[in-house]
Amino acid sequence: MASPNRKTILLDFEKPLAELESRIEQIRQLAEENGVDVSDQIHQLEARATQLRQEIFSSLSPSQRLQLARHPRRPSTLDYIQAMSEEWLELHGDRSGSDDPALVGGIGRLAGQPVVMLGHQKGRDTKDNVARNFGMAAPGGYRKAMRLMEHANHFGMPIITFIDTPGAWAGVDAEKLGQGEAIAYNLREMFRLDVPIICTVIGEGGSGGALGIGVGERLFMLEHSVYTVASPEACAAILWKDASKAAQAAQALKITAPDLKELGIIDRIVPEPDGGAHANPIEAAQRLKQALLECLEELMSLSGQQRREMRYQKFRQMGIFAEEPA
Numbered sequence: 001m002a003s004p005n006r007k008t009i010l011l012d013f014e015k016p017l018a019e020l021e022s023r024i025e026q027i028r029q030l031a032e033e034n035g036v037d038v039s040d041q042i043h044q045l046e047a048r049a050t051q052l053r054q055e056i057f058s059s060l061s062p063s064q065r066l067q068l069a070r071h072p073r074r075p076s077t078l079d080y081i082q083a084m085s086e087e088w089l090e091l092h093g094d095r096s097g098s099d100d101p102a103l104v105g106g107i108g109r110l111a112g113q114p115v116v117m118l119g120h121q122k123g124r125d126t127k128d129n130v131a132r133n134f135g136m137a138a139p140g141g142y143r144k145a146m147r148l149m150e151h152a153n154h155f156g157m158p159i160i161t162f163i164d165t166p167g168a169w170a171g172v173d174a175e176k177l178g179q180g181e182a183i184a185y186n187l188r189e190m191f192r193l194d195v196p197i198i199c200t201v202i203g204e205g206g207s208g209g210a211l212g213i214g215v216g217e218r219l220f221m222l223e224h225s226v227y228t229v230a231s232p233e234a235c236a237a238i239l240w241k242d243a244s245k246a247a248q249a250a251q252a253l254k255i256t257a258p259d260l261k262e263l264g265i266i267d268r269i270v271p272e273p274d275g276g277a278h279a280n281p282i283e284a285a286q287r288l289k290q291a292l293l294e295c296l297e298e299l300m301s302l303s304g305q306q307r308r309e310m311r312y313q314k315f316r317q318m319g320i321f322a323e324e325p326a
Helices: 012-034 039-057 064-071 077-085 125-130 141-156 172-176 179-192 207-211 232-240 243-253 255-263 280-302 304-316
Strands: 088-092 104-112 113-122 159-165 197-206 216-222 226-228 266-271
Touching: 012 039, 012 172, 064 197, 064 226, 064 232, 077 104, 077 113, 077 243, 104 141, 104 179, 104 280, 113 141, 141 159, 141 179, 159 207, 172 179, 179 304, 197 207, 197 280, 216 280, 226 255, 226 304, 232 243, 255 266, 255 280, 266 280
Parallel strands: 113 159, 159 197, 197 216, 197 226, 216 266
Antiparallel strands: 088 104, 104 113
16 A cells, blocks of 8 residues: 555645634644643544545546546555455466566455456656556557466456556557467457456546456446446547547546446445545455455356356347437
């Protein structure tokens, strides 16, 4: 998890709450220094802060949720794995000469159950983000992921994936190395695996880069994560030739968890702690762990054939449309 000593990063809509909490702390310190009892006033202000937090985070716009999904302090794949698993061994390499740091994975135990966990890994600062390529996996990353999933299938271990990427790496070298083929191969092969597969969007789920590890019987989203075919900025640039219209694009794209649950794209929304996952990463991890364990119990009772059929039907039912009367 991120160090508590790191500098707090505030989004614009969080600032009124931060100012109120700072005021509460100042009053508390002054009261202690002067031996004054202001507990009633502090309780009133804390109640107001709780109410304000609920008001802010219950009425976020799609573009504000996108800001939360991209928050530099938002827990990453490795944060969740380390917080949820009793044991964890990271595995490296795609066995073709590549070990992409933008996509990590390995073997762990979830409440005693051996599982393979993998996902996109963003950095915490500029240097780390450059090393991780901002969570944008190269072809080798998707091939590494598939190798780990085949390992899980061979040994009968459920697969847990964590999605958090702006999209697959779109560089020239990535195309030379077969980016499209690597993602397409994963899509096909994930449908044939016998073991349970649960996918969770923990931050930003962007385009085919997200879908490359996103085929499963169950797809979860954290409350303030987003899942989209293209970033709102890219969509605005394509449709209106103006990236500044990203907020309008975010609204039209239906990228939020409630929208996607209503559309039948995702199966479950995992609530985040007050203030978002970055405000209480440990609590966020425990909530996600509980959701995963409940789902695993259900999926483990099914046969491999039933799980494959469930996966197939899930994706066949996507894309429902209605025709306007003539």
